[in-house]
Amino acid sequence: MKGLLIRNLSKTYFDPYAGAHVTAVRDVSLSVNEGEFVSLVGPSGCGKTTILNMIAGFVPASSGDIVLDGRRISGPGPDRGVVFQSFALFPWKTVLENVAFGPKMRGAGKTERERIAREYLALAGLGNAADRYPNELSGGMQQRVGVARALANEPDILLMDEPFASVDAQTRMTLQEELTRIWQARRPTVIFITHDVNEAIFLAERVIVLSKGRLLAEVDVPLPRPRVWDTLIEDAAFKTLSARVLHLVRSG
Amino acid sequence: MTTLLRLWSFYARRTTRWPGVAAAIPFIALIASWAIVAESAIFPRAFFPGPLEVVRSFGSLVYKGILPDYLEDSVVRLAVGAAAGTALGIPLGLWLGMSPRAYSALWPVLLFFQAIGDIAWLPILLIWFGFGLATMTFVIVYTVLFPVVLNTVLGVRSVPIDLHRAALSLGASRARILWEVVVPGALPNIVTGLRNGLGYGWRALIAAEIIVGTSGIGFLMFDARRAGSVVEILLGMIILGLLWSVVDGWVLVPIERATGQRWGLIAR
Numbered sequence: 001m002k003g004l005l006i007r008n009l010s011k012t013y014f015d016p017y018a019g020a021h022v023t024a025v026r027d028v029s030l031s032v033n034e035g036e037f038v039s040l041v042g043p044s045g046c047g048k049t050t051i052l053n054m055i056a057g058f059v060p061a062s063s064g065d066i067v068l069d070g071r072r073i074s075g076p077g078p079d080r081g082v083v084f085q086s087f088a089l090f091p092w093k094t095v096l097e098n099v100a101f102g103p104k105m106r107g108a109g110k111t112e113r114e115r116i117a118r119e120y121l122a123l124a125g126l127g128n129a130a131d132r133y134p135n136e137l138s139g140g141m142q143q144r145v146g147v148a149r150a151l152a153n154e155p156d157i158l159l160m161d162e163p164f165a166s167v168d169a170q171t172r173m174t175l176q177e178e179l180t181r182i183w184q185a186r187r188p189t190v191i192f193i194t195h196d197v198n199e200a201i202f203l204a205e206r207v208i209v210l211s212k213g214r215l216l217a218e219v220d221v222p223l224p225r226p227r228v229w230d231t232l233i234e235d236a237a238f239k240t241l242s243a244r245v246l247h248l249v250r251s252g
Numbered sequence: 253m254t255t256l257l258r259l260w261s262f263y264a265r266r267t268t269r270w271p272g273v274a275a276a277i278p279f280i281a282l283i284a285s286w287a288i289v290a291e292s293a294i295f296p297r298a299f300f301p302g303p304l305e306v307v308r309s310f311g312s313l314v315y316k317g318i319l320p321d322y323l324e325d326s327v328v329r330l331a332v333g334a335a336a337g338t339a340l341g342i343p344l345g346l347w348l349g350m351s352p353r354a355y356s357a358l359w360p361v362l363l364f365f366q367a368i369g370d371i372a373w374l375p376i377l378l379i380w381f382g383f384g385l386a387t388m389t390f391v392i393v394y395t396v397l398f399p400v401v402l403n404t405v406l407g408v409r410s411v412p413i414d415l416h417r418a419a420l421s422l423g424a425s426r427a428r429i430l431w432e433v434v435v436p437g438a439l440p441n442i443v444t445g446l447r448n449g450l451g452y453g454w455r456a457l458i459a460a461e462i463i464v465g466t467s468g469i470g471f472l473m474f475d476a477r478r479a480g481s482v483v484e485i486l487l488g489m490i491i492l493g494l495l496w497s498v499v500d501g502w503v504l505v506p507i508e509r510a511t512g513q514r515w516g517l518i519a520r
Contacts, residue, residue, distance in 0.1 A: 058417050078423030088414035091515040092436040101432070105423040135516025153422055 002034040002069055003189065004055070004157055009064035011050050011213075024050040026213040028064075032157070035187040039200035042210035042249060048193045051210075052161050055191065056082050069156055078102060081150030083160040087142045089134040095121065095145050096130040102153030116152055123182060124148040140171035147179070157189040164199070173229050176202055180227050197246045201238065202227060207245055211252025219245055301483045306490065309483045318472070323491070326468040329385070330457050333392025334450055341397045341449070342442060345404025346434060355405070362401065370395040370456040374463055388460045395456040399448035407441025408434055440512035447504050454496060 011025040025047040032038050040048045053059045055066055057076035066073040068080065081102075089098050096117050103113035121127055124144040134142050143163055150158055164172045180203060183190060194200050200207045201221055209216040223238060232238045267274035283303050289295075290302030313319035348355050348362075370391045381387040411434060419429045461470025469488050476484035512518040 056417070056421055058420075076417065076420035078421065080421060082418065082421040084414050084418065086412065086414045088412070088418040090415065090418075090433065090436075091517055092439075092511070101419070101424075102422040105419075105425075105428060133515055149418075149422070 003036070004032040004191070005065075005067040006030050006051075006055070007065040007067075009051065009054065009066065010062050011047070011054060011059070012062045024213055025054070028210075028213075028215050030208060030215060030218075032189060032191060034189055036206065037183055037190045037192065037204045039192045039194060039204035039207045040210055041194055041197055041200040041207055041245065042216075042252070043195055045212075046210040046252075047213040048195075048210050049161055050213075052159050052191065052193050055157075056080055056159050078106065078153050079156045081153055081155030081158045083143070083146045083150050083158065083163045085162040085165050087134070087139075087146045089142055089145055089149070091134055094131050094133055095126060095137070098134065098145055099149045099152050101149060106153070117148075120148040120152040121145075123151070123185070125178065138171075139167040140175060143167060143175060144178070147182070151182070151186070151188065155188070157191065160190060160192045162193055162195070165194070165196075172199075177228055179203060180225065184225055197249060198242055201241050201245060202229070202232065209245060209248045209252065211249070216252045217248050219248070298480075299482055301486065305483050306487050309481075309487050313472075313484070313487070322468050322472050323495075326457060326461065326470070327495070329388055329461075329468065330392060330450070330453055333389050333457070334396050334446075334453050336389070337393040337396025337449060337453065338400055338446060340393070341400030341445070342404055344397075345401040345442075345445070346408060346430065346438070348401065349405040349408025349438065350430070350434065362398070366398045366402070370452070371459055374460065378464070383464050383466070387464050388457065391456050391460045392453045396449035396453040399452060400442070400445040403441045403445025403448065404438055407438025407445075410441065411437035436511075436515075440508070440517050443504060443507050443512070447500065450499060450504075451496065454492070454499075458492065 007029050009025055009028045010023065012021050012023045014020075015022045028047075028051060030038075040051065042048050050059070054061045055068075055073065057073055057080070060074075071079075073080075090101065093101065096114060099120055100108075100113040100117035103116050108116065118127070118130065121130055124147055126141065126144050126148060129137060129141060129145075134145065137145070146163065147160075164175050167175065176199060183203075190203075192200070192203055201223075204221050207219045207221060209219065219241065221241060223232070223235070223241075267277075287302050287304075290297070290300055294300075310319070348358060373391060373394060374387070377387045377390055381390065415433050415437065416429060419433050424432060457468070458470035458473075461468035462474040465471030465474070469491055473485050473488035476482075476488065508518065
Protein backbone atom coordinates (compact mmCIF):
# COMPACT_ATOMS: atom_id res chain seq x y z
CA MET A 1 0.00 0.00 0.00
CA LYS A 2 1.59 3.27 -1.11
CA GLY A 3 0.92 6.49 0.76
CA LEU A 4 0.41 7.45 4.40
CA LEU A 5 -2.15 5.84 6.67
CA ILE A 6 -2.93 7.15 10.16
CA ARG A 7 -5.19 5.09 12.41
CA ASN A 8 -6.65 6.26 15.76
CA LEU A 9 -3.67 8.43 16.55
CA SER A 10 -3.63 10.03 20.01
CA LYS A 11 -1.09 11.99 21.99
CA THR A 12 -1.33 12.62 25.70
CA TYR A 13 1.46 14.19 27.68
CA PHE A 14 1.99 15.37 31.23
CA ASP A 15 2.15 19.13 31.63
CA PRO A 16 4.36 19.77 34.68
CA TYR A 17 3.15 23.39 34.98
CA ALA A 18 -0.55 22.55 34.88
CA GLY A 19 0.13 19.40 36.93
CA ALA A 20 -2.22 17.42 34.72
CA HIS A 21 -2.34 15.23 31.63
CA VAL A 22 -3.16 17.09 28.44
CA THR A 23 -4.52 15.48 25.29
CA ALA A 24 -3.05 17.24 22.27
CA VAL A 25 -4.32 14.80 19.63
CA ARG A 26 -7.44 12.70 20.08
CA ASP A 27 -8.21 9.67 17.93
CA VAL A 28 -7.24 11.07 14.54
CA SER A 29 -7.50 8.84 11.46
CA LEU A 30 -6.64 9.98 7.97
CA SER A 31 -4.92 8.81 4.82
CA VAL A 32 -2.82 10.60 2.22
CA ASN A 33 -2.42 9.05 -1.21
CA GLU A 34 0.87 8.91 -3.03
CA GLY A 35 1.45 12.15 -4.90
CA GLU A 36 -1.30 13.97 -3.04
CA PHE A 37 -0.97 17.43 -1.46
CA VAL A 38 -2.90 17.68 1.82
CA SER A 39 -3.13 20.73 4.08
CA LEU A 40 -3.85 20.45 7.81
CA VAL A 41 -5.37 23.70 8.99
CA GLY A 42 -6.46 24.89 12.41
CA PRO A 43 -5.75 27.46 15.10
CA SER A 44 -2.82 27.33 17.51
CA GLY A 45 -3.19 24.45 19.94
CA CYS A 46 -5.37 22.34 17.63
CA GLY A 47 -2.70 19.61 17.57
CA LYS A 48 -1.56 20.00 13.96
CA THR A 49 2.14 20.37 14.76
CA THR A 50 1.96 17.48 17.24
CA ILE A 51 0.52 15.27 14.47
CA LEU A 52 3.31 16.32 12.12
CA ASN A 53 5.96 15.67 14.79
CA MET A 54 4.56 12.18 15.32
CA ILE A 55 4.60 11.44 11.57
CA ALA A 56 8.17 12.76 11.41
CA GLY A 57 9.02 10.49 14.35
CA PHE A 58 10.25 13.35 16.55
CA VAL A 59 7.75 12.54 19.31
CA PRO A 60 6.25 9.11 20.00
CA ALA A 61 2.51 8.57 19.69
CA SER A 62 0.58 7.64 22.84
CA SER A 63 -1.59 5.27 20.86
CA GLY A 64 -2.53 4.52 17.28
CA ASP A 65 -0.57 3.68 14.14
CA ILE A 66 1.27 5.63 11.49
CA VAL A 67 2.04 3.56 8.39
CA LEU A 68 4.00 4.88 5.42
CA ASP A 69 4.13 2.71 2.26
CA GLY A 70 3.24 -0.29 4.40
CA ARG A 71 5.95 0.32 7.04
CA ARG A 72 5.04 1.24 10.60
CA ILE A 73 6.84 4.41 11.68
CA SER A 74 8.98 4.57 14.80
CA GLY A 75 11.50 7.39 15.04
CA PRO A 76 12.73 9.85 12.42
CA GLY A 77 14.03 8.67 9.06
CA PRO A 78 15.08 9.89 5.63
CA ASP A 79 11.88 8.51 4.05
CA ARG A 80 10.09 11.55 5.53
CA GLY A 81 11.57 14.95 4.59
CA VAL A 82 10.77 17.82 6.94
CA VAL A 83 10.63 21.56 6.22
CA PHE A 84 10.68 23.60 9.44
CA GLN A 85 9.14 26.93 10.34
CA SER A 86 12.55 27.90 11.78
CA PHE A 87 14.20 26.81 8.47
CA ALA A 88 16.66 24.72 10.56
CA LEU A 89 19.49 25.19 8.06
CA PHE A 90 22.99 24.37 9.29
CA PRO A 91 24.60 27.80 9.74
CA TRP A 92 28.13 26.36 9.35
CA LYS A 93 27.38 24.82 5.97
CA THR A 94 27.03 26.65 2.68
CA VAL A 95 23.74 26.49 0.80
CA LEU A 96 25.18 23.75 -1.41
CA GLU A 97 26.43 21.72 1.58
CA ASN A 98 23.05 22.08 3.27
CA VAL A 99 21.21 20.70 0.27
CA ALA A 100 23.84 17.98 -0.23
CA PHE A 101 23.51 16.88 3.42
CA GLY A 102 20.88 14.18 2.84
CA PRO A 103 22.72 12.52 -0.07
CA LYS A 104 25.94 12.77 1.97
CA MET A 105 24.30 10.86 4.83
CA ARG A 106 23.19 8.24 2.32
CA GLY A 107 26.83 7.82 1.33
CA ALA A 108 26.84 9.67 -2.02
CA GLY A 109 30.30 10.78 -3.15
CA LYS A 110 31.23 14.46 -3.35
CA THR A 111 30.66 14.85 -7.09
CA GLU A 112 27.41 12.91 -7.00
CA ARG A 113 25.90 14.76 -4.03
CA GLU A 114 26.90 18.16 -5.40
CA ARG A 115 25.30 17.30 -8.73
CA ILE A 116 22.08 16.36 -6.92
CA ALA A 117 22.27 19.51 -4.75
CA ARG A 118 22.74 21.77 -7.78
CA GLU A 119 19.78 20.15 -9.52
CA TYR A 120 17.46 20.90 -6.58
CA LEU A 121 18.92 24.38 -6.05
CA ALA A 122 18.07 25.13 -9.67
CA LEU A 123 14.57 23.75 -9.09
CA ALA A 124 14.16 26.14 -6.15
CA GLY A 125 15.56 29.07 -8.15
CA LEU A 126 18.73 29.29 -6.05
CA GLY A 127 21.41 28.54 -8.64
CA ASN A 128 23.45 31.62 -7.72
CA ALA A 129 23.40 31.18 -3.95
CA ALA A 130 25.22 27.83 -3.78
CA ASP A 131 28.37 29.10 -2.07
CA ARG A 132 26.75 31.49 0.38
CA TYR A 133 26.07 30.84 4.05
CA PRO A 134 22.44 30.78 5.28
CA ASN A 135 22.86 33.90 7.42
CA GLU A 136 23.72 35.84 4.26
CA LEU A 137 20.29 35.07 2.74
CA SER A 138 16.84 36.56 3.27
CA GLY A 139 14.17 34.51 5.05
CA GLY A 140 12.45 33.64 1.78
CA MET A 141 15.73 32.45 0.25
CA GLN A 142 16.54 30.42 3.36
CA GLN A 143 13.24 28.57 3.18
CA ARG A 144 13.81 27.83 -0.51
CA VAL A 145 17.02 26.14 0.65
CA GLY A 146 14.98 24.27 3.29
CA VAL A 147 12.60 22.95 0.64
CA ALA A 148 15.44 22.04 -1.75
CA ARG A 149 17.28 20.24 1.07
CA ALA A 150 14.24 18.14 1.96
CA LEU A 151 13.48 17.30 -1.69
CA ALA A 152 17.11 16.47 -2.55
CA ASN A 153 16.85 13.46 -0.24
CA GLU A 154 13.98 12.14 -2.39
CA PRO A 155 11.69 11.33 0.55
CA ASP A 156 8.47 9.33 0.19
CA ILE A 157 6.59 12.18 1.85
CA LEU A 158 7.33 15.84 2.50
CA LEU A 159 6.22 17.21 5.89
CA MET A 160 5.98 20.99 6.02
CA ASP A 161 5.37 22.67 9.38
CA GLU A 162 4.14 26.24 8.80
CA PRO A 163 7.16 26.76 6.55
CA PHE A 164 6.18 30.21 5.28
CA ALA A 165 4.87 31.64 8.57
CA SER A 166 7.98 33.69 9.28
CA VAL A 167 8.46 35.43 5.91
CA ASP A 168 6.77 38.63 4.78
CA ALA A 169 3.37 38.49 3.06
CA GLN A 170 4.59 39.22 -0.50
CA THR A 171 7.43 36.69 -0.31
CA ARG A 172 5.00 34.17 1.15
CA MET A 173 2.78 34.43 -1.94
CA THR A 174 5.77 33.91 -4.23
CA LEU A 175 6.91 30.91 -2.21
CA GLN A 176 3.42 29.41 -2.32
CA GLU A 177 3.30 29.77 -6.11
CA GLU A 178 6.77 28.23 -6.41
CA LEU A 179 5.75 25.33 -4.19
CA THR A 180 2.71 24.55 -6.39
CA ARG A 181 4.99 24.70 -9.43
CA ILE A 182 7.51 22.29 -7.83
CA TRP A 183 4.70 20.01 -6.72
CA GLN A 184 3.29 19.85 -10.24
CA ALA A 185 6.72 19.14 -11.69
CA ARG A 186 7.73 16.41 -9.19
CA ARG A 187 4.46 15.29 -7.61
CA PRO A 188 5.83 14.56 -4.15
CA THR A 189 3.39 13.49 -1.42
CA VAL A 190 3.01 16.50 0.88
CA ILE A 191 1.45 17.22 4.26
CA PHE A 192 1.38 20.95 4.80
CA ILE A 193 0.60 22.44 8.23
CA THR A 194 -0.76 25.98 8.43
CA HIS A 195 -3.14 28.22 10.34
CA ASP A 196 -3.75 30.29 7.18
CA VAL A 197 -6.96 29.13 5.49
CA ASN A 198 -6.17 30.72 2.10
CA GLU A 199 -2.69 29.20 2.08
CA ALA A 200 -4.13 25.77 2.89
CA ILE A 201 -6.61 25.96 -0.01
CA PHE A 202 -4.22 27.55 -2.50
CA LEU A 203 -1.70 24.72 -2.17
CA ALA A 204 -3.69 21.58 -1.55
CA GLU A 205 -5.84 18.96 -3.23
CA ARG A 206 -7.56 18.37 0.06
CA VAL A 207 -7.82 20.46 3.25
CA ILE A 208 -8.25 18.80 6.64
CA VAL A 209 -9.62 21.01 9.41
CA LEU A 210 -8.51 20.25 12.96
CA SER A 211 -9.94 21.52 16.20
CA LYS A 212 -8.94 20.77 19.80
CA GLY A 213 -6.98 17.72 18.78
CA ARG A 214 -9.78 16.21 16.69
CA LEU A 215 -10.35 15.92 12.96
CA LEU A 216 -13.25 18.25 12.28
CA ALA A 217 -13.81 18.09 8.51
CA GLU A 218 -12.25 17.28 5.15
CA VAL A 219 -12.73 19.62 2.21
CA ASP A 220 -11.72 18.75 -1.37
CA VAL A 221 -10.14 21.53 -3.43
CA PRO A 222 -11.04 21.00 -7.10
CA LEU A 223 -9.38 24.24 -8.27
CA PRO A 224 -7.48 23.98 -11.58
CA ARG A 225 -3.71 24.24 -11.82
CA PRO A 226 -1.39 26.02 -12.31
CA ARG A 227 -2.62 28.23 -9.50
CA VAL A 228 -1.50 31.84 -9.25
CA TRP A 229 -2.66 34.40 -6.72
CA ASP A 230 -3.42 37.14 -9.24
CA THR A 231 -6.30 35.15 -10.75
CA LEU A 232 -7.27 32.97 -7.80
CA ILE A 233 -7.82 35.88 -5.44
CA GLU A 234 -10.77 36.95 -7.65
CA ASP A 235 -11.99 33.41 -8.33
CA ALA A 236 -15.53 32.69 -7.13
CA ALA A 237 -14.88 28.99 -6.42
CA PHE A 238 -11.81 29.92 -4.35
CA LYS A 239 -13.79 32.51 -2.40
CA THR A 240 -16.59 30.04 -1.64
CA LEU A 241 -14.09 27.40 -0.47
CA SER A 242 -12.21 29.93 1.61
CA ALA A 243 -15.39 31.13 3.33
CA ARG A 244 -16.46 27.55 4.02
CA VAL A 245 -13.13 26.47 5.52
CA LEU A 246 -12.82 29.67 7.52
CA HIS A 247 -16.26 29.06 8.96
CA LEU A 248 -15.27 25.50 9.92
CA VAL A 249 -12.04 26.69 11.56
CA ARG A 250 -13.82 29.39 13.53
CA SER A 251 -16.75 27.23 14.58
CA GLY A 252 -14.47 24.46 15.90
CA MET B 253 40.36 74.45 15.14
CA THR B 254 41.02 73.37 11.55
CA THR B 255 44.31 71.83 12.65
CA LEU B 256 42.51 69.84 15.33
CA LEU B 257 39.90 68.69 12.82
CA ARG B 258 42.60 67.72 10.35
CA LEU B 259 44.45 65.79 13.07
CA TRP B 260 41.25 64.02 14.02
CA SER B 261 40.47 63.04 10.44
CA PHE B 262 44.06 61.80 10.04
CA TYR B 263 43.66 59.70 13.21
CA ALA B 264 40.29 58.35 12.07
CA ARG B 265 41.62 57.38 8.65
CA ARG B 266 44.73 55.68 10.00
CA THR B 267 42.88 53.73 12.67
CA THR B 268 40.28 52.52 10.17
CA ARG B 269 43.03 51.33 7.90
CA TRP B 270 45.20 49.79 10.63
CA PRO B 271 43.05 48.87 13.64
CA GLY B 272 46.30 47.99 15.45
CA VAL B 273 47.09 51.70 15.63
CA ALA B 274 43.87 52.34 17.54
CA ALA B 275 44.83 49.66 20.05
CA ALA B 276 48.34 51.11 20.48
CA ILE B 277 47.36 54.73 21.11
CA PRO B 278 45.96 54.31 24.65
CA PHE B 279 49.17 52.47 25.54
CA ILE B 280 51.29 55.34 24.26
CA ALA B 281 49.37 57.66 26.56
CA LEU B 282 49.75 55.20 29.44
CA ILE B 283 53.51 54.85 28.95
CA ALA B 284 53.91 58.61 28.61
CA SER B 285 52.16 59.30 31.91
CA TRP B 286 54.15 56.53 33.55
CA ALA B 287 57.37 58.16 32.31
CA ILE B 288 56.24 61.59 33.55
CA VAL B 289 55.42 60.31 37.04
CA ALA B 290 58.72 58.42 37.20
CA GLU B 291 60.76 61.41 35.95
CA SER B 292 59.11 63.84 38.35
CA ALA B 293 60.66 61.72 41.16
CA ILE B 294 57.59 61.83 43.41
CA PHE B 295 58.52 58.31 44.48
CA PRO B 296 62.07 57.06 45.01
CA ARG B 297 63.48 55.80 41.71
CA ALA B 298 64.19 52.31 43.06
CA PHE B 299 60.52 51.88 44.01
CA PHE B 300 59.08 53.42 40.88
CA PRO B 301 61.38 53.10 37.87
CA GLY B 302 60.49 54.55 34.46
CA PRO B 303 59.85 52.79 31.17
CA LEU B 304 63.42 53.29 29.97
CA GLU B 305 64.87 51.34 32.87
CA VAL B 306 62.45 48.50 32.17
CA VAL B 307 63.50 48.45 28.52
CA ARG B 308 67.14 48.42 29.59
CA SER B 309 66.53 45.53 31.97
CA PHE B 310 64.69 43.72 29.17
CA GLY B 311 67.78 44.16 27.00
CA SER B 312 70.16 42.88 29.60
CA LEU B 313 68.00 39.89 30.56
CA VAL B 314 67.66 38.93 26.91
CA TYR B 315 71.42 39.37 26.46
CA LYS B 316 72.13 37.08 29.44
CA GLY B 317 69.72 34.54 27.98
CA ILE B 318 67.64 34.40 31.16
CA LEU B 319 64.49 35.93 29.71
CA PRO B 320 64.27 33.77 26.55
CA ASP B 321 64.78 30.62 28.68
CA TYR B 322 62.20 31.60 31.28
CA LEU B 323 59.72 32.70 28.64
CA GLU B 324 60.09 29.41 26.82
CA ASP B 325 59.60 27.47 30.07
CA SER B 326 56.41 29.36 30.89
CA VAL B 327 54.96 29.13 27.39
CA VAL B 328 55.74 25.41 27.06
CA ARG B 329 54.16 24.69 30.46
CA LEU B 330 51.04 26.62 29.49
CA ALA B 331 50.87 25.01 26.04
CA VAL B 332 51.24 21.46 27.39
CA GLY B 333 48.77 22.07 30.21
CA ALA B 334 46.26 23.82 27.99
CA ALA B 335 46.50 21.14 25.29
CA ALA B 336 45.90 18.40 27.86
CA GLY B 337 43.07 20.35 29.52
CA THR B 338 41.41 20.98 26.15
CA ALA B 339 41.87 17.40 24.96
CA LEU B 340 40.13 16.22 28.14
CA GLY B 341 37.62 19.06 28.43
CA ILE B 342 36.04 19.10 24.96
CA PRO B 343 35.10 15.37 24.83
CA LEU B 344 33.92 15.51 28.45
CA GLY B 345 31.82 18.59 27.68
CA LEU B 346 30.32 16.99 24.55
CA TRP B 347 29.43 13.87 26.52
CA LEU B 348 27.85 15.79 29.40
CA GLY B 349 26.02 18.05 26.98
CA MET B 350 24.48 15.17 25.04
CA SER B 351 23.74 12.66 27.78
CA PRO B 352 21.15 13.85 30.32
CA ARG B 353 22.09 10.93 32.57
CA ALA B 354 25.79 11.79 32.61
CA TYR B 355 24.87 15.42 33.12
CA SER B 356 22.71 14.83 36.19
CA ALA B 357 25.31 12.48 37.67
CA LEU B 358 28.45 14.51 37.08
CA TRP B 359 27.39 18.15 36.99
CA PRO B 360 27.24 18.62 40.80
CA VAL B 361 30.64 16.94 41.15
CA LEU B 362 32.03 19.25 38.51
CA LEU B 363 30.70 22.35 40.26
CA PHE B 364 32.13 21.10 43.56
CA PHE B 365 35.61 20.71 42.15
CA GLN B 366 35.40 23.94 40.22
CA ALA B 367 34.87 25.73 43.51
CA ILE B 368 38.17 24.38 44.84
CA GLY B 369 40.35 26.87 43.03
CA ASP B 370 43.58 25.85 41.37
CA ILE B 371 45.75 27.46 44.02
CA ALA B 372 43.87 25.63 46.77
CA TRP B 373 45.26 22.41 45.33
CA LEU B 374 48.87 23.52 45.67
CA PRO B 375 49.45 22.51 49.31
CA ILE B 376 48.40 18.91 48.75
CA LEU B 377 50.03 18.73 45.31
CA LEU B 378 53.35 19.85 46.78
CA ILE B 379 53.16 16.96 49.23
CA TRP B 380 52.15 14.45 46.55
CA PHE B 381 54.27 15.54 43.61
CA GLY B 382 56.87 17.86 45.12
CA PHE B 383 58.25 21.08 43.65
CA GLY B 384 58.24 20.01 40.01
CA LEU B 385 56.68 19.94 36.62
CA ALA B 386 53.96 17.46 37.64
CA THR B 387 52.53 19.89 40.17
CA MET B 388 52.51 22.80 37.73
CA THR B 389 51.00 20.73 34.93
CA PHE B 390 48.26 19.46 37.24
CA VAL B 391 47.38 23.00 38.28
CA ILE B 392 47.18 24.26 34.68
CA VAL B 393 45.21 21.27 33.38
CA TYR B 394 42.84 21.64 36.32
CA THR B 395 42.37 25.35 35.65
CA VAL B 396 41.87 25.01 31.90
CA LEU B 397 39.56 22.00 32.21
CA PHE B 398 36.60 23.64 33.95
CA PRO B 399 35.92 26.62 31.70
CA VAL B 400 36.33 24.37 28.65
CA VAL B 401 33.93 21.72 29.99
CA LEU B 402 31.32 24.18 31.28
CA ASN B 403 31.28 26.22 28.06
CA THR B 404 31.24 23.13 25.85
CA VAL B 405 28.21 21.79 27.74
CA LEU B 406 26.53 25.18 27.33
CA GLY B 407 27.36 25.17 23.61
CA VAL B 408 26.02 21.65 23.04
CA ARG B 409 22.80 22.51 24.84
CA SER B 410 22.38 25.73 22.87
CA VAL B 411 22.17 23.89 19.52
CA PRO B 412 18.49 24.30 18.51
CA ILE B 413 16.47 21.08 18.66
CA ASP B 414 15.27 21.69 15.08
CA LEU B 415 18.84 21.23 13.82
CA HIS B 416 18.99 17.81 15.50
CA ARG B 417 15.61 16.97 14.02
CA ALA B 418 16.59 18.18 10.56
CA ALA B 419 19.74 16.04 10.62
CA LEU B 420 17.77 12.99 11.86
CA SER B 421 15.12 13.34 9.17
CA LEU B 422 17.86 13.65 6.55
CA GLY B 423 19.18 10.27 7.63
CA ALA B 424 22.09 11.21 9.92
CA SER B 425 23.25 8.68 12.52
CA ARG B 426 24.09 9.75 16.08
CA ALA B 427 27.80 9.73 15.28
CA ARG B 428 27.29 11.89 12.19
CA ILE B 429 25.14 14.31 14.18
CA LEU B 430 27.93 14.67 16.74
CA TRP B 431 30.38 15.67 14.04
CA GLU B 432 28.12 17.56 11.62
CA VAL B 433 25.79 19.33 14.06
CA VAL B 434 26.85 19.25 17.71
CA VAL B 435 30.55 20.11 17.37
CA PRO B 436 30.15 23.04 14.93
CA GLY B 437 27.08 24.29 16.82
CA ALA B 438 28.99 24.30 20.08
CA LEU B 439 32.17 25.74 18.56
CA PRO B 440 31.61 29.42 19.44
CA ASN B 441 31.10 28.43 23.08
CA ILE B 442 34.08 26.08 22.95
CA VAL B 443 36.27 28.98 21.79
CA THR B 444 34.91 31.10 24.65
CA GLY B 445 35.80 28.26 27.01
CA LEU B 446 39.30 28.08 25.55
CA ARG B 447 39.72 31.82 25.93
CA ASN B 448 38.65 31.73 29.59
CA GLY B 449 40.63 28.56 30.22
CA LEU B 450 43.83 29.93 28.73
CA GLY B 451 43.40 33.19 30.64
CA TYR B 452 42.88 31.40 33.96
CA GLY B 453 45.59 28.88 33.12
CA TRP B 454 48.08 31.66 32.46
CA ARG B 455 47.33 33.21 35.86
CA ALA B 456 47.51 29.83 37.59
CA LEU B 457 50.85 29.19 35.95
CA ILE B 458 52.33 32.42 37.27
CA ALA B 459 51.03 31.61 40.75
CA ALA B 460 52.41 28.07 40.53
CA GLU B 461 55.78 29.33 39.33
CA ILE B 462 55.98 31.77 42.22
CA ILE B 463 55.41 28.97 44.74
CA VAL B 464 56.88 25.94 42.99
CA GLY B 465 59.11 27.47 40.40
CA THR B 466 62.68 27.10 39.50
CA SER B 467 62.23 29.05 36.26
CA GLY B 468 59.57 30.91 34.28
CA ILE B 469 58.12 34.41 34.24
CA GLY B 470 56.42 33.95 37.62
CA PHE B 471 59.70 32.79 39.11
CA LEU B 472 61.52 35.74 37.51
CA MET B 473 59.16 38.16 39.24
CA PHE B 474 59.34 36.44 42.60
CA ASP B 475 63.11 36.19 42.38
CA ALA B 476 63.25 39.90 41.54
CA ARG B 477 61.25 40.66 44.69
CA ARG B 478 63.84 38.79 46.72
CA ALA B 479 66.55 40.92 45.13
CA GLY B 480 64.44 44.07 45.48
CA SER B 481 64.42 44.75 41.73
CA VAL B 482 61.19 46.59 40.98
CA VAL B 483 62.35 46.98 37.36
CA GLU B 484 62.28 43.24 36.75
CA ILE B 485 58.92 42.83 38.51
CA LEU B 486 57.43 45.48 36.21
CA LEU B 487 59.07 43.82 33.22
CA GLY B 488 57.47 40.48 34.17
CA MET B 489 54.05 42.10 34.47
CA ILE B 490 54.36 43.76 31.07
CA ILE B 491 55.44 40.49 29.44
CA LEU B 492 52.39 38.75 30.91
CA GLY B 493 50.06 41.32 29.40
CA LEU B 494 51.78 41.35 26.03
CA LEU B 495 51.91 37.59 25.74
CA TRP B 496 48.20 37.32 26.44
CA SER B 497 47.40 39.88 23.74
CA VAL B 498 49.44 37.84 21.29
CA VAL B 499 47.67 34.56 22.14
CA ASP B 500 44.27 36.22 21.99
CA GLY B 501 44.86 38.24 18.83
CA TRP B 502 46.80 35.66 16.85
CA VAL B 503 45.12 32.44 17.91
CA LEU B 504 41.64 32.95 19.35
CA VAL B 505 40.32 35.91 17.36
CA PRO B 506 41.17 34.31 13.97
CA ILE B 507 39.37 31.09 15.03
CA GLU B 508 36.26 33.11 15.90
CA ARG B 509 36.43 35.07 12.67
CA ALA B 510 36.64 31.89 10.58
CA THR B 511 33.81 30.10 12.41
CA GLY B 512 31.08 31.69 14.52
CA GLN B 513 31.29 35.16 12.97
CA ARG B 514 31.24 33.81 9.43
CA TRP B 515 28.20 31.67 10.21
CA GLY B 516 26.34 34.52 11.89
CA LEU B 517 26.30 32.72 15.26
CA ILE B 518 28.08 35.59 17.02
CA ALA B 519 27.79 39.26 16.26
CA ARG B 520 30.69 40.88 14.45
